[in-house]
Amino acid sequence: MRSWPHRFAVTAAVLFMSQSSAGAQTLADARQKFDAGEYQRAIDAADASGDPRLVFLVAQSQQRLRKGDDARRKYEQLATRPDADPWRHVGLSGIALIASNAGEAVREADRAVAMDGSLAEAHYQRGLALSASQNMPDAAAAFDKAGDLDPAWAYPHYYAGIAYSRLKRSDLTARHFQTFLKLAPQAPERGEVQAILRTLAR
DSSP: OHHHHHHHHHHHHHHHHHHHHHHHHHHHHHHHHHHHHHHHHHHHHHHTOOOOHHHHHHHHHHHHTTOOOHHHHHHHHHSSSSOOOOOHHHHHHHHHHHTOOHHHHHHHHHHHHHHOTTTTHHHHHHHHHHHHTTOOOHHHHHHHHHHHOTTTTTTTHHHHHHHHHHOOHHHHHHHHHHHHHHHOTTTTTTHHHHHHHHHHHH
């Protein structure tokens, strides 16, 4: 008969895996709604979760709905995390961007990336901050990295396409926009992206 500690360890492991799977499914569902421009439904799907990825997605959704105060509160929720947590600095970067302080937004996103270079959202937030600073080469690289780390995430490709368009790199613009349309076929930006691709194909 197996010992109590062994049975407890197995139960804990199963519970952790089921919670992780549920969290991943919630993120996928909320992103699907976001990608389709259903921002309030994305918020409704994610808002009860304390998962920082979902808190970040809710903040992004609130910004799309032009609810800056609500978005700021979500970023503030991330910013209450410990100083050694990269999500704190993602949140602080988001707050700075809402306040139109692009320089501070870049510095905080840089801290997040330095703490955890495998966190796709840290690179994505850095790309947004660098775009606001008009640093398109580094913004494009940041969005590239976010997309590499999370291949199922559509919007790093959209913003990478925008950045490469500004850099007059039509090859990379087309590649990222094509990927974006595959990942988010119902996106509100679909018509805009298709028009750019048609122009590039001429």
